[in-house]
Amino acid sequence: MRILLATDAWEPQVNGVVRTLTRTVAECRAMGHEVETVTPDQFRTVPCPTYPEIRLALGADEEIRERFRAFEPEAVHIATEGPIGLAARRICLEWKLPFTTSYHTKFPEYVSARFPVPVQVGYAYMRWFHKPSGRLMVATPTLRDELVKHGFRNVSPWTRGVDTELFRPDREPIYPADWPRPIWLNVGRVAVEKNIEAFVELDLPGTQVVVGDGPARAELEAKYPHVKFLGARFGEELAQCFADADVFVFPSWTDTFGLVILESMAAGTPVAAYPAHGPIDIIPGSGAGAIDDDLKTACLECLKLDRKQVRAYAEKFSWRSSAEEFVRNLQPHPEPEKTRFWRRLRRLARIRRGVAA
Structure with missing residues (x-):
């Protein structure tokens, strides 16, 4: 198929949404599909208020329209x-044109955490945005159930994968030998909605480590001097951070999945979390982590787990199966209608150019 993917989240942004989309595109191309991406780096952008790392492509409608015409997506x-x-x-x-959408971010909760905007207003916008979609893809059953309760429809599963070659247990140590063990690790965007403060405030033995960057880093670093803030790490270094930790702590209540959970498990490091979306779907019964309303209890429980079993659980998730599910969810034009549509659109474009001349 000729698949057009339109997204405001793309490289050089570093987050689970970007990793999911880039891997999905790569897997779709490997399966023989032609994928055109419409992303912020292709247009003039402005920084997002309160989040300058995210760039917004404002006023790009006509350029995007031309991309549709040139690619003729199916x-x-x-x-x-x-x-x-x-x-x-x-x-x-x-x-x-039929189209599908996906729900990667708890947008209403994120906006409400930063601005005095009621969560209900955010959900009203999200319902309006996704209502015409043929399928709304979500990562977990609990998120699907919650969105249905909020009035969303046509909600379909789209699970996630993990790179088990990059994230694996047999990595060289990365933390200094004089750091007291156990090592408690958090990886992700250092921002208010990630609830990192719930992690760094825990009274835990050993050393607490935060890997990542974001608008809240400077404040948290000054407030919690006992915590090691290492900044953003990528590729092999990031994989080492996961593998050399004793427990990965995921304090977020607002993530829709938490790709870092699978990355940690693939490295053999168990995951402690609250019973939130993502963890509650992935962890119970896995032998690869613990969830509890008391995050410290979950952390200490993880120290008892077998790291080989943690790795074995992560090996069940692959990016290929994730991409195959994504493709199954797409709603392409029927072949004859598709051909007629793009032929008609090209003809109209030629007529308009002639009138303009």
């Missing part, structure tokens, strides 16, 4: 609800 997926997602949505509705 299936369209809109991954985010920002300016690019909105532009792609408008084009699909205007041209009566």
